[in-house]
Amino acid sequence: MKTQFSRRSALAKLGGALAGVLTLSVARKAKAVVQKVFVSTTAPNGYDPTKHKWLMCIDDNKCIGCGLCVEACKRENGVPEGPYFRTWIERYIIPKPKPGSDQTRGEALVDSPNGGMHGFPEPPLPKDQIEHAFFVPKLCNLCENPPCVQACPVGATFRAPDGAVLIDPKYCIGCAFCVQACPYGSRFLSPVTKTAEKCTLCYHRITRGLKPACVEICPAEARIFGDLKNLPAADPLQKFYEKNRVQVLKPHLGTEPRVLYAGLDKEVR
Amino acid sequence: MTGEVTNIVVEALPQFEGYVFPNEASFHPVWSTLIVIYPYITGLVAGAFIMASLVRVFNVKALEPVYRLSMLTALAFLLCATLPLLCHLGHPERCYEIMTTPHMTSPMAIFGFVYAWYLMAVLLLELWFDYRQDFVKWSKTTSGFRGIIYRALTLGVTDVSEQSVRLDMKMEWILSIVGIPSAFLLHGYVGFIFGSIKANPWWGNVLMPIMFILSAIVSGIALCVFNYIVLTWIRRKTVDMRCLDTMAMFLFYALVVDAVVEGLDVVHRGYAAEEGFAVLQTMIREKLFYTLNIGQVGIGTLLPLLMLGSLQILRRRVPELVRRRMIFCSGAMILLGVLAMRWNVVMGGQFFSKSLRGVMSYKMEFAGQEGWLISAVIMCLPFIILTVLVKLFLSERLPTSGHVPQTSSTTQA
Numbered sequence: 078m079k080t081q082f083s084r085r086s087a088l089a090k091l092g093g094a095l096a097g098v099l100t101l102s103v104a105r106k107a108k109a110v111v112q113k114v115f116v117s118t119t120a121p122n123g124y125d126p127t128k129h130k131w132l133m134c135i136d137d138n139k140c141i142g143c144g145l146c147v148e149a150c151k152r153e154n155g156v157p158e159g160p161y162f163r164t165w166i167e168r169y170i171i172p173k174p175k176p177g178s179d180q181t182r183g184e185a186l187v188d189s190p191n192g193g194m195h196g197f198p199e200p201p202l203p204k205d206q207i208e209h210a211f212f213v214p215k216l217c218n219l220c221e222n223p224p225c226v227q228a229c230p231v232g233a234t235f236r237a238p239d240g241a242v243l244i245d246p247k248y249c250i251g252c253a254f255c256v257q258a259c260p261y262g263s264r265f266l267s268p269v270t271k272t273a274e275k276c277t278l279c280y281h282r283i284t285r286g287l288k289p290a291c292v293e294i295c296p297a298e299a300r301i302f303g304d305l306k307n308l309p310a311a312d313p314l315q316k317f318y319e320k321n322r323v324q325v326l327k328p329h330l331g332t333e334p335r336v337l338y339a340g341l342d343k344e345v346r
Numbered sequence: 347m348t349g350e351v352t353n354i355v356v357e358a359l360p361q362f363e364g365y366v367f368p369n370e371a372s373f374h375p376v377w378s379t380l381i382v383i384y385p386y387i388t389g390l391v392a393g394a395f396i397m398a399s400l401v402r403v404f405n406v407k408a409l410e411p412v413y414r415l416s417m418l419t420a421l422a423f424l425l426c427a428t429l430p431l432l433c434h435l436g437h438p439e440r441c442y443e444i445m446t447t448p449h450m451t452s453p454m455a456i457f458g459f460v461y462a463w464y465l466m467a468v469l470l471l472e473l474w475f476d477y478r479q480d481f482v483k484w485s486k487t488t489s490g491f492r493g494i495i496y497r498a499l500t501l502g503v504t505d506v507s508e509q510s511v512r513l514d515m516k517m518e519w520i521l522s523i524v525g526i527p528s529a530f531l532l533h534g535y536v537g538f539i540f541g542s543i544k545a546n547p548w549w550g551n552v553l554m555p556i557m558f559i560l561s562a563i564v565s566g567i568a569l570c571v572f573n574y575i576v577l578t579w580i581r582r583k584t585v586d587m588r589c590l591d592t593m594a595m596f597l598f599y600a601l602v603v604d605a606v607v608e609g610l611d612v613v614h615r616g617y618a619a620e621e622g623f624a625v626l627q628t629m630i631r632e633k634l635f636y637t638l639n640i641g642q643v644g645i646g647t648l649l650p651l652l653m654l655g656s657l658q659i660l661r662r663r664v665p666e667l668v669r670r671r672m673i674f675c676s677g678a679m680i681l682l683g684v685l686a687m688r689w690n691v692v693m694g695g696q697f698f699s700k701s702l703r704g705v706m707s708y709k710m711e712f713a714g715q716e717g718w719l720i721s722a723v724i725m726c727l728p729f730i731i732l733t734v735l736v737k738l739f740l741s742e743r744l745p746t747s748g749h750v751p752q753t754s755s756t757t758q759a
Contacts, residue, residue: 160369160371161369162368162369165368165369167365187701188365189368191368192368215367224543224544224545227451228451228454228542228543229449229452230449230452230454230457231440231443231447231448232447232449233443248440249436250436250437250438250440250443251435252431252434252454253376253377253436254452254454254539256369256376257376257377257543257545257546257695258543258545259700260544260545261367261700262370262700263369265369265372271437272436272437330544330545346701346703
């Protein structure tokens with residue numbers, strides 16, 4: 078068969094190419110629309126995640142271990158009964174070294190009975206044998222490089238532009254790969270929905286101008302929360318990170334958490 | 347480590363020692379027996395295929411009698427490879443999302459594609475090219491349902507001229523060559539699922555994919571040995587000792603390489619002794635003592651190494667019957683050992699807390715989604731499929747056309 082160059086075929090090809098280019102941009106727009114319609118978050122209509130950047134800070138010297146934040150979180154988010162927590166409190170008891178030993182401190186004792194929801198029992202050691210004792214509130218570390226998002230096979234969990242790491246419960250297949258990938262133990266597979274769940278920073282609240290339930294209820298103001306893109310001058314968050322040297326959990330994993338701690342001890346992982 | 351484990355979780359359930367994160371304190375690990383047999387099955391597929399490739403690509407003529415059996419073994423197991431994954435999902439009805447909207451940074455998302463590629467483009471095609479000539483012949487001599495099956499499987503291509511048969515064999519050879527890296531991909535990728543989890547010091551390890559590939563080859567060859575001996579025993583045929591000895595030789599060398607790499611992993615972990623080493627030591631000494639030291643190392647590696655190694659040295663001096671039994675026992679022990687290795691990897695990674703301060707115990711359930719019954723059923727399924735495949739495609743009543751290998755150079759064992 079001979080190939081012929083004709084005006085008609087050239088025009089057809091040109092038209093085809095143009096249609097291709099046009100579809101590409103249309104496809105891109107369609108994808109954006111699909112994302113907007115189908116990615117379900119609990120944010121109200123009109124909330125623009127690109128105009129916010131959330132940050133959670135924890136002043137560890139202030140936590141009194143009352144457990145109200147854990148209870149508030151469970152109630153606010155309908156977290157199932159049992160070993161399922163979006164936030165919890167750990168208690169660290171560091172005993173004095175044994176007399177005559179060359180150690181600076183004894184082996185740390187850590188506990189978190191029922192996530193610390195109902196407070197903590199008497200310490201297992203007499204007071205005079207304890208060198209340090211402190212509480213550490215834990216939650217999703219809002220990583221800049223979240224291993225859980227990287228691992229999700231279907232993209233059901235994602236990092237919103239405002240810094241929150243969220244899960245689309247209608248899309249999660251419940252494979253638990255993200256639970257394995259999270260270095261902080263912040264995720265669990267809900268026995269009710271059979272999907273992965275985690276702290277959302279109370280996304281339904283913060284997108285309506287409220288604070289997360291745990292921050293709202295903390296009587297010691299150990300949890301400080303704010304929006305870096307809309308920060309008033311005298312905001313406690315600003316004061317916190319100006320005043321303190323901060324630390325993150327498991328920095329060697331390169332996850333770059335956006336939950337900053339002041340006053341952590343080396344025992345805390 | 348004893349000091350480390352003196353931490354306490356007040357009100358904790360008895361299966362925990364030390365401190366575990368509250369979310370980890372559930373009754374059973376999130377991945378249990380189903381995820382243990384998943385890499386086991388895919389490993390057997392990859393191994394059986396590589397065993398078959400020895401015949402086609404490397405022209406090991408002595409293994410010709412087991413070529414088709416190993417290919418059918420690979421197919422039977424591959425057909426069941428996705429079942430454990432599907433069964434363990436919280437929402438199995440959404441599984442199609444892995445194919446329709448794969449998240450490309452996730453190692454798990456690629457599985458659908460690797461699997462489809464391997465099943466469709468490699469295994470089924472290679473089998474079809476291998477069998478086409480026979481299908482044409484059988485469809486003429488067999489009647490009834492079987493005849494219909496053979497006729498359908500020719501896919502209408504009934505040309506058996508010398509030229510077309512030569513094309514078949516050429517295609518088969520090319521597919522075998524493509525198949526070897528594909529088999530490595532299939533199982534190396536399974537290793538990567540675990541090796542890529544940096545949150546878990548037991549898993550996050552660059553050697554993981556390599557260990558998975560090597561143990562897959564070992565287990566695949568062992569399975570072919572097992573199937574071959576069982577099949578000849580059922581059919582009351584005599585075992586082709588040249589073939590069996592060659593399989594034993596390859597099994598031995600593969601096992602040596604596998605043992606060396608797994609040893610290297612242990613040495614590296616011990617030498618680097620990074621954060622969490624103490625808790626890993628407890629695992630080896632206590633939680634995984636039986637499955638690791640006795641199952642994986644003793645029964646799965648050292649004993650077969652000893653038996654197969656002595657056969658390499660004393661081959662001709664050992665009577666045939668003893669040789670056959672020794673090879674059969676080593677194959678069976680290796681199959682158990684590799685299963686133990688999968689257990690140690692998958693469950694071992696969940697027996698300690700990511701706080702590195704505590705360990706969990708696990709009591710297998712019988713029934714339910716996480717019970718071992720369903721895993722046992724899934725493990726039996728490939729053998730049932732294989733029986734059907736063997737009845738259909740390795741029937742004694744049907745004559746097969748002798749195959750002429752592609753290249754003239756021969757590697758004889």
